[in-house]
Amino acid sequence: MIDEYFNPPREIRAMEMEVIPPGTSVNTYEAYDIMLEIKQMADLLIPLHEPRFAGGSVIG
Numbered sequence: 001m002i003d004e005y006f007n008p009p010r011e012i013r014a015m016e017m018e019v020i021p022p023g024t025s026v027n028t029y030e031a032y033d034i035m036l037e038i039k040q041m042a043d044l045l046i047p048l049h050e051p052r053f054a055g056g057s058v059i060g
Contacts, residue, residue, distance in 0.1 A: 002047040006039055 005020045012020060019039060021031035039045065046053070 002050045003052075006035065006045050006047070 005022065008017060008020050017032075019032060019035040021028050021035060025031040
């Protein structure tokens, strides 16, 4: 699930990872740092490709 990239399960957080960088990246360390920065800046993250949002109502 895409939502798990920013909200990983306990097992991943136990490995001292607060986010999970996407599988394909040029620099995984930089991707991790950027994701942490985004997570700290945002009040609400809405992963656009998250399957559970595909059939939901519009946020207005």
